[in-house]
Amino acid sequence: MVKAGSTEESNLAVKSDMMEKIVSLCKRRGFIFQSSEIYGGINSIYDYGPLGVELKNNVKREWWKEMVQQRHNIVGLDSGILMHPKIWEASGHLAGFSDPLVDCKKCKKRFRADHLLEAKGLKPDFRQTPFSKYKVKCPECGGELTDIRDFNLMFKTFMGALEDSASQIYLRPETAQGIYVNFENVYNASRQKIPFGIAQVGKAFRNEITPGNFTFRTREFEQMEMQFFVREAEAKKWFDYWKTERYNWYLSFGVNRGKLKLREHAKNELAHYAKAALDIEYDFPFADKELEGIHNRGDFDLSRHQEFSGKELKAADEAGQKFTPHIIETSSGADRATLMFLVDAYTEVETRSGDKDAKHEIEVVLKLDKRLAPIKVAILPLSKKLDNGAVKVYDDLKSSYQCQYDVTGAIGRRYRRQDEIGTPYCVTYDFESETDKQVTVRDRDSMNQDRVAIAELKDYFREKFC
């Protein structure tokens, strides 16, 4: 294992080096590419390549399995990205989901006012003190700055053939509102009783002024959100329950416990709708950053949508008494989780694959949980002459698992390629396989090799992946 230096400085160097390595691996092996790269890229949008889409799909599928399939009291939903604009009035996004921007009157550059002040060590409160009082100049040219203009982070667009404010709509900045406005329909159709939850995976868009850190903060991203509807008296209990459940979910994939943190928000940090909030953070190479938020939203959301739509959004208790449920939300990022699993799995080891052509003595092993690994099994015939038999093994496994067939290069090199993308098992088909009808299965982590009868291979893997 490569060890970080003992001083904080060398730690930082190792960490920034780490992100570079991961970004480079992602491009080289086809996990993540910069979007529109041949056109010079588009700021802070990323495309998932052949391995990335498998990894991210696995993350989303495991979340769905955990949150929907295995729970009798949670159902799924998939609402539109484009919704009625009134929804964003009710939610508070139209009025409040904005960044404070200032322009330089001289060079016309634009800045976030809060960032300018934070760079000077100030913690601004624009509600208390107008920006002009801080007497800040343009950091680029020293010119005078305008007063603050609130810049809404929602992407707007126009629906229908007329481009006026009547048809102005927004790309959703979160999936949660799609759940709230469907509450009554889902409640009636699913025959659930309080407490129950509605879960959704889907894209959201925020016109961030300062996106960054690879796929951590992007303008187009995917959320995995669950809204759990409860009685007010039980809100605290369910908040605590979901905190533990969600924290343990990450641990269940073998994520380094020392890097996974719970951070309770102080009262003055809470959003306008929140009664309590907690972040599950991961110690990313660039900082401790939020993976997921658990929020006690009270009855804010359903009350507001009742008020703005004039429709009743209530549940009934056993006596038939109607009430507005309170909401505990678990809101996580699919891109953030995917990046975290990549970072956490990234391991450098001394040469072990037997790759004689390796240029470095260090090899990369991506120790992804089996359920997340993009390729589950690689089939490696020792020679092209063995294609016939080896292809049969591949064909037999491909209906159950995402497999890869690789016949190119020395076997050590092929092991190294699979280690680098996190493939848990390599099946080697050798000359003996032709006669003894057995193959060698190599385990990525233990490097143990099992000799397994081809006829029993499906059962062998069913046990490994169950």
Added chain:
Amino acid sequence: MVKAGSTEESNLAVKSDMMEKIVSLCKRRGFIFQSSEIYGGINSIYDYGPLGVELKNNVKREWWKEMVQQRHNIVGLDSGILMHPKIWEASGHLAGFSDPLVDCKKCKKRFRADHLLEAKGLKPDFRQTPFSKYKVKCPECGGELTDIRDFNLMFKTFMGALEDSASQIYLRPETAQGIYVNFENVYNASRQKIPFGIAQVGKAFRNEITPGNFTFRTREFEQMEMQFFVREAEAKKWFDYWKTERYNWYLSFGVNRGKLKLREHAKNELAHYAKAALDIEYDFPFADKELEGIHNRGDFDLSRHQEFSGKELKAADEAGQKFTPHIIETSSGADRATLMFLVDAYTEVETRSGDKDAKHEIEVVLKLDKRLAPIKVAILPLSKKLDNGAVKVYDDLKSSYQCQYDVTGAIGRRYRRQDEIGTPYCVTYDFESETDKQVTVRDRDSMNQDRVAIAELKDYFREKFC
């Protein structure tokens, strides 16, 4: 079975009746809701409810399994919805992806010029004859109409903090371009050789002037597209190959063969990029409509992106000679496929479930293929007193299948509920189950009942779902 009348007219009535029944079932049981319904809805956007999201996810997953997982020569991709605007110049969408609109000078209403003429039985060609020559008046007020204005169907939005044309971007109107611009990155990272394909599932957006037919044509929709890169000389062969493969895919789910049609485009129907095109159509209640298009796009796409980006998008043959691959595209709609599977599965039968409370003598059975059914197994304890044992059965199956636990109402009624949503198997846990440790498994289609040992239930279903 309810039979359609013998005249064409009564056929049409039955068909329109059929769509009403499906829309109503979708809302009542939680397959599909109108988006933003509590705010009066938003034209032509739909939300998938608890059962709909499972069904649509199953459709997408089966497509991915068929097109990516089980094919060594196709890899996946997940590119952004927001891309560099130059891409839409290169693709021709900025110039040509538009509808011809006219406004009434008097009442200010807006119409599609081609629709106005088609309503008069004319097949207009505006390149040959200007609109004014047709002497059409406003169909609403008889007023004079303006000349044609081309209305681009792409939704536009603005990225970054400045709202000017420099930052104007578009929501992608198709996923295909995301594949073309990533060709070189995927080709290099995946170590594939020509011929090979790149597959993608994702949302696309078109500001349709006349959407309609429930989820068939919507402004926000999801595509399942695969682009297969081939040598020019082999394009015809692969076009024919994919035509057969894709047609058979729908048949593999038991879709009514008589309703699934292949329609080759005439030369004058072809899009500017297409050398040959073919639709797979389904006989929907509203008309024969396209489910999927198979297109021979020639080298148009990669050539244009090479020209506009200045980057080489080529493959090499075995001699190292570089060439621009030709493309065979299979482009299908996830929402259309989902709607088609619902329509095709919808069956009315005479009372059979034994539901004594049924108001009608007709019951609905959704004969969905097992792989597509939203709920795979329902667990139905005969009495609430049996909860303990029945919940154990549910808990044992839920890690493998999306299950539903239903304890409410007479057993006949519960069968009917499951038939209506297409659940292939109902497991009844009765008083005998407590002692003989067996349950009764009812098959949706044959209505056969098997008595199965609880200990063997997992194996029993593994065989059923394999």
